Amino acid sequence: MKGILRVLPVLLLFAGCSAETKSGYEITGSIAGPLEEGTQVFLRKSDENMRAIPGDTALISNGTFSFSGDAEIPELRYIFIEGVNAGIPVFVENGSINITAHRDSLGRAGVEGTPQNAYYSDFVEGTRQLMDRRNAINSEMQVAMQSRDTANMNALRDEFFELQGSALDYEKTFIAEHPDALISAMVLSRMLQSQSLPNAEIASLFKGLDESIQVSPLGANINSQISSQERTSVGAQAPDFSAPTPSGEVLALNDILGKVTLVDFWAAWCRPCRAENPNIVKVYEKYKDKGLSILGVSLDRNAADWINAIEQDGLTWHHVSNVRYFDEIAELYNVRAIPASFILDENGVIVAKNLRGESLEAKIAELLP
Numbered sequence: 001m002k003g004i005l006r007v008l009p010v011l012l013l014f015a016g017c018s019a020e021t022k023s024g025y026e027i028t029g030s031i032a033g034p035l036e037e038g039t040q041v042f043l044r045k046s047d048e049n050m051r052a053i054p055g056d057t058a059l060i061s062n063g064t065f066s067f068s069g070d071a072e073i074p075e076l077r078y079i080f081i082e083g084v085n086a087g088i089p090v091f092v093e094n095g096s097i098n099i100t101a102h103r104d105s106l107g108r109a110g111v112e113g114t115p116q117n118a119y120y121s122d123f124v125e126g127t128r129q130l131m132d133r134r135n136a137i138n139s140e141m142q143v144a145m146q147s148r149d150t151a152n153m154n155a156l157r158d159e160f161f162e163l164q165g166s167a168l169d170y171e172k173t174f175i176a177e178h179p180d181a182l183i184s185a186m187v188l189s190r191m192l193q194s195q196s197l198p199n200a201e202i203a204s205l206f207k208g209l210d211e212s213i214q215v216s217p218l219g220a221n222i223n224s225q226i227s228s229q230e231r232t233s234v235g236a237q238a239p240d241f242s243a244p245t246p247s248g249e250v251l252a253l254n255d256i257l258g259k260v261t262l263v264d265f266w267a268a269w270c271r272p273c274r275a276e277n278p279n280i281v282k283v284y285e286k287y288k289d290k291g292l293s294i295l296g297v298s299l300d301r302n303a304a305d306w307i308n309a310i311e312q313d314g315l316t317w318h319h320v321s322n323v324r325y326f327d328e329i330a331e332l333y334n335v336r337a338i339p340a341s342f343i344l345d346e347n348g349v350i351v352a353k354n355l356r357g358e359s360l361e362a363k364i365a366e367l368l369p
Helices: 115-146 150-177 182-194 199-207 217-231 271-290 303-313 328-332 357-367
Strands: 025-032 040-046 052-059 064-069 075-081 087-092 095-102 110-112 242-244 250-252 260-266 292-298 318-320 340-344 350-353
Touching (some): 025 087, 087 095, 087 110, 087 115, 115 182, 150 199, 182 199, 182 217, 260 357, 271 303, 271 357
Parallel strands (some): 292 318
Antiparallel strands (some): 025 064, 040 075, 075 087, 260 340, 340 350
């Protein structure tokens, strides 16, 4: 259930999506609650770093406001009211869009009048009951923890996991039943980022989307990520790459393949990575003479930090880094968070991913008995 509406901040520019036949858009809003005449209302979108981009401005008059313009393509924007720390998401597309809200609960605003806003309203309404139950479970869990009611805590935890499954099922069904909805693509994009579904299932849902959604910028991005994940899925040939070593020489992955090779994405600034390093050291010392090779790929920004961390943690295997944070190597392997790792066989085929602790050692022991 967590993150069901986390898709909202994603900026969408959907080239080729159908729009209303009416020329241009008109947004009219009615806001209840205490607001002074002349209060500013902003219609804004966000850049890729989630920074607000200045847009149109209107003024409150008798509790109402309006915007108008032309939308070449449907686009997600937000309506903000001066002095109110919340926003109303709205799909701006040609046609008449009506908004009703209360100043103190903008998150429950009603947005009607065009297809994409209707789809979004349907999606939110479908998730509302699930979200309310999630919030209730969280509250009940706090009480159970304070009273040390272990039995109730376990029951609530089981219910929470069941609720997560129900939320995922709802989202999958919604996408399948609304192939021409922009919110379907947004939800699918978030699923892809969180890897909440197997890549093959995400690819199947994507193929079921309307062609106009598939060829949109977001659709193209989803398709690219699906291809990237397929490129580094278990059973795929690990893409070769090369980068500088701490001494400045260029080293390629294929140059150091062993009977088993661990490609470990990490960084000096990554606390979970540093916490896992002692385990990797233990595994390497135990299996290096049996054919285990490790290539550490640092996503550091500072070469000195990278080199010092290698020495401090006793990482005596091969290392490379472009010292450019999440660089083209991370992109090649679809690495968006670290630690991340890939285990390769002697032919460079990926046989496992993202194993740590005892799971990592167990897999290496299986491959190098």
